[in-house]
Amino acid sequence: MSAYEVGHWIHGAATRGSGERQQDIYNPATGAVQGRLLLGSAADLDAAVAAATLAAKSWGQTPPLARARVLFKFLTLLQERREQLAEALVREHGKTLPDALGEVARGIEVVEFATAMPQLLKGEYTEQIARGMDAWSMRQPLGVVAGITPFNFPAMVPMWMYPIAIGCGNAFILKPSERDPSASLLMAQWLKEAGLPDGIFSVIQGDKDIVDAILAHPGIAAVSFVGSTPVAEHIYKVGTAHGKRVQALGGAKNHMVVMPDADLDGAVDALMGAAYGSAGERCMAISVAVAVGDVGDRLVAALAPKVKALKIGEGHQPGAEMGPLITRASQQRVERLIGEGIEAGAKAVVDGRGLRVPGHEDGFFVGGTILDGVGAGMSCYTEEIFGPVLCVVRVPDLAAAIALIEANEYANGVAIFTRDGHVAREFVHHIQVGMVGVNVPLPVPMAFNSFGGWKRSLFGDHHAYGPEAVRFYTKHKAVMQRWPDSTPKGPQFAFPQNA
Numbered sequence: 269m270s271a272y273e274v275g276h277w278i279h280g281a282a283t284r285g286s287g288e289r290q291q292d293i294y295n296p297a298t299g300a301v302q303g304r305l306l307l308g309s310a311a312d313l314d315a316a317v318a319a320a321t322l323a324a325k326s327w328g329q330t331p332p333l334a335r336a337r338v339l340f341k342f343l344t345l346l347q348e349r350r351e352q353l354a355e356a357l358v359r360e361h362g363k364t365l366p367d368a369l370g371e372v373a374r375g376i377e378v379v380e381f382a383t384a385m386p387q388l389l390k391g392e393y394t395e396q397i398a399r400g401m402d403a404w405s406m407r408q409p410l411g412v413v414a415g416i417t418p419f420n421f422p423a424m425v426p427m428w429m430y431p432i433a434i435g436c437g438n439a440f441i442l443k444p445s446e447r448d449p450s451a452s453l454l455m456a457q458w459l460k461e462a463g464l465p466d467g468i469f470s471v472i473q474g475d476k477d478i479v480d481a482i483l484a485h486p487g488i489a490a491v492s493f494v495g496s497t498p499v500a501e502h503i504y505k506v507g508t509a510h511g512k513r514v515q516a517l518g519g520a521k522n523h524m525v526v527m528p529d530a531d532l533d534g535a536v537d538a539l540m541g542a543a544y545g546s547a548g549e550r551c552m553a554i555s556v557a558v559a560v561g562d563v564g565d566r567l568v569a570a571l572a573p574k575v576k577a578l579k580i581g582e583g584h585q586p587g588a589e590m591g592p593l594i595t596r597a598s599q600q601r602v603e604r605l606i607g608e609g610i611e612a613g614a615k616a617v618v619d620g621r622g623l624r625v626p627g628h629e630d631g632f633f634v635g636g637t638i639l640d641g642v643g644a645g646m647s648c649y650t651e652e653i654f655g656p657v658l659c660v661v662r663v664p665d666l667a668a669a670i671a672l673i674e675a676n677e678y679a680n681g682v683a684i685f686t687r688d689g690h691v692a693r694e695f696v697h698h699i700q701v702g703m704v705g706v707n708v709p710l711p712v713p714m715a716f717n718s719f720g721g722w723k724r725s726l727f728g729d730h731h732a733y734g735p736e737a738v739r740f741y742t743k744h745k746a747v748m749q750r751w752p753d754s755t756p757k758g759p760q761f762a763f764p765q766n767a
């Protein structure tokens with residue numbers, strides 16, 4: 269495939285913009301440069317915000333049903349073209365084709381949710397809230413909002429945001445990850461084909477410079493961010509200091525507690541998919557198995573041969589279970605953390621460093637790894653590895669497992685595997701983590717329930733997609749009304765006592 273160029277989408281059309289800076293786009297499976305990304309400038313952002321501001325005025329006045337019909341048409345296009353979108357993910361992210369199709373499917377569910385917007389935007393009405401007076405509430409769009417998204421879900425995470433933002437009547441500006449930017453332009457093109465007015469969806473490519481321009485731009489009312497914790501914290505602080513509404517979802521270190529009574533085969537299968545699927549590059553990946561009591565030896569013995577047998581390759585390779593990491597730097601970082609874990613005393617039951625995939629020797633691959641006997645002070649435990657590495661921490665009982673999880677700075681997802689209903693219930697009730705699975709390793713809520721972690725996994729007040737996103741992308745307005753014939757005569761100086 270000859271090198272291609274990826275630019276922006278402003279006012280309903282692809283554009284190279286006015287920026288001078290460019291950056292390579294890699295194929296992670298070969299390690300080769302395959303394209304060029306044009307990085308946007310402040311002038312490009314100004315152009316996108318101007319187009320969005322103009323378009324948002326009439327889009328916000330368009331009946332929600334008419335807006336939902338555009339999303340319905342877009343949904344049809346997505347369903348017809350899901351393979352095309354998935355191919356873009358395989359090419360630039362490196363995930364396997366079945367995994368990419370799964371990502372697209374989970375994104376489509378959010379569009380399905382957003383097509384119910386006329387229902388979701390309904391307010392509340394109280395007749396006779398006082399004598400002769402009625403009251404109601406409604407939700408109105410914010411205007412122009414922006415989304416800044418990570419590399420690991422280049423289609424799904426933007427789809428957590430824009431279908432709902434647009435359905436609520438806003439204009440949306442997407443700043444995708446610079447690592448895998450092509451999916452954003454496919455979605456922009458298809459939204460236009462679905463009948464979305466120009467300016468309602470824009471794409472500005474870029475890195476930190478354009479993110480900082482978004483955070484400071486007076487024409488942008490709100491920012492949704494998904495990415496690593498240090499950047500999420502920066503986005504939240506700077507965005508809110510500029511008076512914006514901000515939701516910033518950060519990184520994770522997700523634990524899976526395996527109780528001695530757990531269905532061991534089920535727990536092992538769950539750990540294989542949750543730790544190594546997508547090469548561990550998921551914010552909900554399980555990166556720590558917490559083995560309670562005497563289950564540790566059995567668990568590690570059952571996992572080891574399966575991890576050694578993982579099928580690792582380019583995303584189209586039949587039967588491939590995981591692909592490469594996103595960059596050379598990421599590969600080196602993961603290998604460094606494995607090394608540091610071993611130096612600190614962890615046992616590499618399976619060591620995935622130095623993996624060379626035949627035919628893809630220069631790809632950014634790391635093999636599946638198990639580090640056993642990991643301690644809470646080791647860097648492989650304290651840092652988010654974001655690679656195919658499972659740390660096994662052994663603890664004597666459930667209380668120690670809970671104490672370990674709660675001492676961690678992240679609180680995105682957690683799971684417990686047990687056959688004991690009481691243990692499961694107590695765990696769900698007490699654990700200070702945003703998303704909890706009981707015998708479910710990746711408790712990612714579906715589009716109809718919102719997604720988000722606690723503590724340093726989310727900065728802001730609203731979780732992503734679902735009903736929380738409808739609240740995030742709208743302002744609440746309360747109205748009270750009465751008519752002259754039912755209005756009491758004469759001024760009232762005291763607070764009304766409402767009877």
Ligand code: NAD
Nearest residue numbers: 417418419444445475476479495496499517518519520551
């Ligand atoms: P990242 O934080 O490096 O980048 C995310 C976005 O921020 C990108 O668009 C990038 O261009 C921009 N960015 C990067 N550095 C920046 C800086 N210094 N200032 C301003 N903007 C900057 O994250 P990533 O490597 O693309 O994605 C992986 C991370 O995302 C992991 O930490 C993962 O846990 C997290 N993630 C979290 C969730 C969640 O829902 N909590 C979901 C997916 C990914």
